Amino acid sequence: MSPKKLETTTLTQKVMRDYYAGCREAKAQGRKVAWSTVIMPTEILVAADVEVLFPENHSATCGTKGLGPALSELAEAAGLSQETCSYVRCDLGVRMGGHSPWGGLPAPDIVFCATASCSTVTKWFEDLTRHFGCELAVVDMPYNFSGSITPHSIDYIVAQFEESIRRIERITGRPFDRDRFTEVMKLSREAHEYWRKCLELGATKPSPITTTDILVNMGPIVCLRGTQAAVDVYRSLYAELSERVASGYVAAGEERFRLFWDNIPFWFALGSLSRRLGEHGAAIVGATYLYHWVREVDPADPLRSMAREYSTAVTMNQSVAHKIDKLCGLISLYQADGLVIHSNRSCKPDALGALDLQRAVERRCGVPVLILEGDHTDSRAVSDAAVQTRIEAYIEALEQKKYGHLRVTTHEIHASR
Ligand code: SF4
Helix, strand or coil, rough: CCCCHHEEEEEEEEHHHHHHHHHHHHHHHHCCCCCCCCCCCHHHHCCCCEEEEEEEHHHHHHCCCCCCHHHHHHHCCCCCCEEEEEHHHHHHHHHCCCCCCCCCCCCCCEEECCEEEEEEEHHHHHHHHHHHCCCEEEECCCCCCCCCCCHHHHHHHHHHHHHHHHCCCHHHHCCCCCCHHHHHHHHHHHHHHHHHHHHHHHCCCCCCCCCCHHCCCCCHHHCCCCCCCHHHHHHHHHHHHHHHHHHHCCCCCCCHHHHHHHCCCHHHHHHHHHHHHHHHEEEEEEEEHHHHHHCCCCCCCCHHHHHHHHHHHCCCCCHHHHHHHHHHHHHCCCCCCCEEEEEEECCCCHHCHHHHHHHHHHHHHHCEEEEECCCCCHHCCHHHHHHHHHHHHHHHHHHHHCCCCCCCCHHHHHHCC
């Protein structure tokens, strides 16, 4: 049985359509447009009335539509290596005239780049600056070994935020409105709180939402932080999930195995991977990726709280030891029976240490760990047959571990006749 569609998904889709249309409209009217990395306190730009677009989100959307290979081939023909992150290749492919679900993105007046996620983004955004002849603002976010951040690092990041604000003032020709910023931060905090509470409800056993459905609804927390639209979406999602929990609704239909996912998903195969696992009663109930948007921003101390939260909420700029601790905590919270690590050919910083993670999680949490080789948008890097074989072997390991025997599936009964 397919899970019921969430009513909030219809709202999210409308909000995202309006968002992209609104950015195009703003550009046409001569308002300023910024492109930003997703790990960036774009609340500053929202408060300055600058429209913000996110090439990473745009590339992920291209991935969900199966456009990754065609766009990547355009970029590769222009000289980009297949080893370059496929988000970059999709973006360049669209800039070279390839198809985009949103008709491409309006040109930026400034690009904003924070280094917390990877070093690829700095080269990518430098290229955007050359391509569009616009300004570049880089915020260097230091690597964290321990999961916490030093006061010195916070000072260093805040100084760069202040410099970014001065650049925005130069571009917009207006002084930055600190009162408006406080209001934007209150909306950001509210949206983040609802997002966190939705994830907490998602961890309920049985889970009221599939991870695919959460991913489909994550656009506003990525692109619309600091807006009323994001608050409305996650307030609605929270109410809907609360009702589902109260009524005992099981989103996956069957949860013989609750699995946790690490790294960015296969955007082009969200539904098919869920169905493939679902045939074995396995459901992905949570993902580390979703927790990159769990933050506690403080309107009373906006810049320092954002320096802390934006540079520590992602696992890519933290040690493997910290990531192991975080993953084990989430596996316990979700009462997961297993972990699937996406060894993502594109997002190497997030895939770094996959074998160490596998060994440590198996030893510490006592759950089997599957590593799937793949890519988040370029389906050419994923072998369907290899994924199928690995999933089947993994399910056998889960069966043995949880139930102490192998289950004969309906498929196998039919095959033996
Ligand atoms: S390598 Fe990873 S963090 Fe960097 S741009 Fe690609 S997906 Fe984002």
